[in-house]
Amino acid sequence: MSGAVVILSGGLDSTVCLAEAVAAHEPVIALSVDYGQRHRIELERAASIAARYGVEHIEQRLDLSAWGGSALTDASIDIPTATDAAEGPAVPITYVPGRNLIFLSLAVALAEARGCESVFIGVNALDYSGYPDCRPEFIESFRGTAALALRVAVEGAAVVITTPLLDLSKADIVRRGVGLGAPLELTWSCYRGGVTPCGNCDSCVLRAKGFAEANVADPAP
Amino acid sequence: MSGAVVILSGGLDSTVCLAEAVAAHEPVIALSVDYGQRHRIELERAASIAARYGVEHIEQRLDLSAWGGSALTDASIDIPTATDAAEGPAVPITYVPGRNLIFLSLAVALAEARGCESVFIGVNALDYSGYPDCRPEFIESFRGTAALALRVAVEGAAVVITTPLLDLSKADIVRRGVGLGAPLELTWSCYRGGVTPCGNCDSCVLRAKGFAEANVADPAP
Numbered sequence: 187m188s189g190a191v192v193i194l195s196g197g198l199d200s201t202v203c204l205a206e207a208v209a210a211h212e213p214v215i216a217l218s219v220d221y222g223q224r225h226r227i228e229l230e231r232a233a234s235i236a237a238r239y240g241v242e243h244i245e246q247r248l249d250l251s252a253w254g255g256s257a258l259t260d261a262s263i264d265i266p267t268a269t270d271a272a273e274g275p276a277v278p279i280t281y282v283p284g285r286n287l288i289f290l291s292l293a294v295a296l297a298e299a300r301g302c303e304s305v306f307i308g309v310n311a312l313d314y315s316g317y318p319d320c321r322p323e324f325i326e327s328f329r330g331t332a333a334l335a336l337r338v339a340v341e342g343a344a345v346v347i348t349t350p351l352l353d354l355s356k357a358d359i360v361r362r363g364v365g366l367g368a369p370l371e372l373t374w375s376c377y378r379g380g381v382t383p384c385g386n387c388d389s390c391v392l393r394a395k396g397f398a399e400a401n402v403a404d405p406a407p
Numbered sequence: 408m409s410g411a412v413v414i415l416s417g418g419l420d421s422t423v424c425l426a427e428a429v430a431a432h433e434p435v436i437a438l439s440v441d442y443g444q445r446h447r448i449e450l451e452r453a454a455s456i457a458a459r460y461g462v463e464h465i466e467q468r469l470d471l472s473a474w475g476g477s478a479l480t481d482a483s484i485d486i487p488t489a490t491d492a493a494e495g496p497a498v499p500i501t502y503v504p505g506r507n508l509i510f511l512s513l514a515v516a517l518a519e520a521r522g523c524e525s526v527f528i529g530v531n532a533l534d535y536s537g538y539p540d541c542r543p544e545f546i547e548s549f550r551g552t553a554a555l556a557l558r559v560a561v562e563g564a565a566v567v568i569t570t571p572l573l574d575l576s577k578a579d580i581v582r583r584g585v586g587l588g589a590p591l592e593l594t595w596s597c598y599r600g601g602v603t604p605c606g607n608c609d610s611c612v613l614r615a616k617g618f619a620e621a622n623v624a625d626p627a628p
Contacts, residue, residue: 277558283519284516299474334548
């Protein structure tokens with residue numbers, strides 16, 4: 187086994203993560219999840235980014251929008267500005283219940299089914315929105331759980347979960363992406379579903395801060 | 408919070424589990440996953456069982472059949488007889504990579520989104536097919552991971568994962584179901600996708616053994 191599954195949202199972080207995986211593994215499978223997110227455009231970007239790298243792209247449909255509970259899947263809940271998010275609850279309303287837990291579960295299952303040795307996820311615990319499932323302690327716990335869940339574990343192997351961006355600042359991620367030649371111009375970060383990024387949601391503000399601190403012009407239109 | 412999410416396959420174990428949940432919680436939401444299983448009939452049974460209890464039933468589509476790797480989702484792989492399964496690898500070919508990991512992840516996410524305090528799963532580590540994700544150590548590890556993944560954990564609460572059947576024999580499960588008045592006549596166990604149960608796959612054999620040891624006639628047609 188030497189392949190890798192990469193969880194690809196179509197955003198900056200997961201795209202840099204894909205660039206890391208492509209540099210080290212063959213084959214690479216990009217896994218995107220259509221979970222009913224209002225920012226549908228990120229799915230199109232994910233497809234374009236996977237095509238750019240010539241890797242297999244699996245778009246898994248999983249409609250969490252019927253469940254409610256998040257501004258990212260419920261159009262009746264406003265996306266807060268970064269300022270409002272900072273003043274709001276510790277876990278903002280853009281949190282999607284169980285998202286990374288579900289994504290990682292799907293990714294390790296796909297890795298096992300396809301005989302891939304690794305899963306890459308672009309979580310980042312420094313410049314992030316405060317979601318509980320981006321924290322290092324969650325990732326570490328998931329590693330132990332996945333090791334018990336899978337057949338490969340019974341057979342004495344493991345699916346390795348790799349988080350190349352976990353301790354990087356957003357500026358470091360931008361620099362890493364530029365260094366790897368990642369197609370940052372194709373990435374989409376905005377939580378809102380508009381035609382152009384809003385510039386004031388948490389995700390837009392973190393992205394702008396990253397490019398500014400890296401002293402790199404954002405190549406996305 | 409006092410509601411519960413029950414993972415309902417439409418089989419014997421998950422139906423007894425639903426009966427347990429209905430006896431203790433209100434509301435109860437039954438969650439079934441259409442993962443491309445060849446025994447489609449279990450999904451119809453799950454719907455009938457949920458209707459019998461008058462609980463909300465969510466059927467989540469999640470096509471794992473495209474991933475391959477399991478006799479339950481790949482019609483080109485034969486379902487082994489119980490005898491063949493016993494003589495085969497420790498984890499039989501009917502194992503679906505990551506299934507309970509994915510189901511539990513979806514269930515805790517749904518519980519959080521809907522404000523339910525519990526998740527019920529009918530795993531059983533005694534009379535079972537040897538799947539790694541039915542073992543008590545997997546469930547225990549998942550509890551810790553879910554506690555780190557969810558917002559409720561950050562807020563000092565938890566989604567409680569309940570496994571009422573974990574240490575029961577199949578005969579005990581039959582007795583429990585009868586005692587609770589569960590509609591065992593609606594349940595479906597056979598791994599094959601036929602019109603009537605095959606009687607010789609691992610799941611049919613375990614079911615027959617359970618009813619026989621409980622000295623109860625199987626009410627399913």
